[in-house]
Amino acid sequence: MASLDITLSNGLRDVRLELTLEVGSETVALVGPSGAGKSSILRAIAGLLRPDEGCIALDGTPWLDTASGVDVPPENRSVGLVFQEYALFPHLSVRANVAFGATNPSLVDEILERLRIGGLAGERPGRLSGGERQRVALARAIAREPAVLLLDEPLSALDAHTRDAVRGELRELLASLRLPTILVTHDFEDAASLADRVGVMVEGRLLQIGTASALVAAPADPFVARFTGATLLHGIAQPGRDGLTRVVLDVGGVAFTTDVGVGRVAVAVHPWEVAVSRTAPEDATVNHIEAPIDSLVTIGNRVRIRVGPLAGEITAGSAERLGLREGDTVVASFKATAARLIHLA
Structure with missing residues (x-):
């Protein structure tokens, strides 16, 4: 070779x-x-x-x-x-x-x-x-x-x-x-x-x-995560329960991840991992942020959506079924397994 x-x-x-x-x-x-x-x-x-x-x-x-x-x-x-x-x-x-x-x-x-x-x-x-x-x-x-x-x-x-x-x-x-x-x-x-x-x-x-x-x-650096299209949520990681790491977010609220870490971190979340609904998930370990929709952009059969600090990408059918409009308050959620932890100096 x-x-x-x-x-x-x-x-x-x-x-x-x-x-x-x-x-x-x-x-x-x-x-x-x-x-x-x-x-x-x-x-x-x-x-x-x-x-x-x-x-x-x-x-x-x-x-x-x-x-x-x-x-x-x-x-x-x-x-x-x-x-x-x-x-x-x-x-x-x-x-x-x-x-x-x-x-x-x-x-x-x-x-x-x-x-x-x-x-x-x-x-x-x-x-x-x-x-x-x-x-x-x-x-x-x-x-x-x-x-x-x-x-x-x-x-x-x-x-x-x-x-x-x-x-x-x-x-x-x-x-x-x-x-x-x-x-x-x-x-x-x-x-x-x-x-x-x-x-x-x-x-x-x-x-x-x-x-x-x-x-x-597994992005090793915040720049790598952003370059691959991820949203970064900064916060402080600490041991949680049930094998999860708990991250107290700077923007308010808590996010859980299956990655292990403590101290200053960034949680990387890619748009395709984000779900959007009108109500919060019942599972307390499913991360969610409730906020107004800042933007909705339809590209083909996909809709790019920004809810507070999170960027998501959902199907146009899902957006239509939910009747989404800019300014609506919705819940953007992502699973703990989808939250990648990046340790910061």
């Missing part, structure tokens, strides 16, 4: 990037805010940025080793790079764009057909849609027959409708290639859909890495 090993230390504008990461024949998504160092990692791997210190090696062969002076030039690194804005040559046809730098020009038409753009071979990039340009950029990267694939915000330039369709196509492509692939994005949904593992970066540090479901189930 191919393995890309990365150790980097580099000063950025406001922070220092420190990273140690191993990527096998898989897709790893790096997510986080702007300035976290995500794109700098791609540039260092591609040879477009020389870090202050570090080592980058593919299957044990170094592309970069600042200690020994190794620095393989970009054109000699087996990397396929898809830039955020695709960086296609406007004066060249689709076929010529893909053929540029291809290791085997005879395979260009096969790659175009694979990415469903064979019929656009003679077109110029300016006449293509966003989704079509994205496919051309991917085709050009693949035509290099790279050992490593790097994707910098590959879906950010697409509208919502096109993004959903292209996300599915890209997921199938990455699964079939099984190359060491690093994908940079601001969008957790993109990362969760496309990557085998997701790494959350903030201020040059990798806070947590794991499968998307693992990050949701």
Whole structure:
């Protein structure tokens, strides 16, 4: 199995990037805010940025080793790079764009057909849609027959409708290639859909890495929890009863969780774990907050709702049956098993 090993230390504008990461024949998504160092990692791997210190090696062969002076030039690194804005040559046809730098020009038409753009071979990039340009950029990267694939915000330039369709196509492509692939994005949904593992970066540090479901189930940091879409309720944890931890919330009231902890904590609750009703649950260990509805937003057959500090997502049918309106006082509840505890310093 191919393995890309990365150790980097580099000063950025406001922070220092420190990273140690191993990527096998898989897709790893790096997510986080702007300035976290995500794109700098791609540039260092591609040879477009020389870090202050570090080592980058593919299957044990170094592309970069600042200690020994190794620095393989970009054109000699087996990397396929898809830039955020695709960086296609406007004066060249689709076929010529893909053929540029291809290791085997005879395979260009096969790659175009694979990415469903064979019929656009003679077109110029300016006449293509966003989704079509994205496919051309991917085709050009693949035509290099790279050992490593790097994707910098590959879906950010697409509208919502096109993004959903292209996300599915890209997921199938990455699964079939099984190359060491690093994908940079601001969008957790993109990362969760496309990557085998997701790494959350903030201020040059990798806070947590794991499968998307693992990050949701056990966020190690408040930022990770928020990035996965959770609401955070801060409070003080103390031993409860029946094996539950009792959290006295800053906003008032008490929440119970099956997680164990004491002291200052945050309780992370994801929207799909929140139920909405007109009356409080009879089970005292089912957490609930009674408050007016601050907002209701219908998206397809789902309704996003905010009740006091809690954000929930329920079906449109449920919202209609309950006759929900903004300003109505309702009860938002979630089970103790759905409350994830994050310990705060």
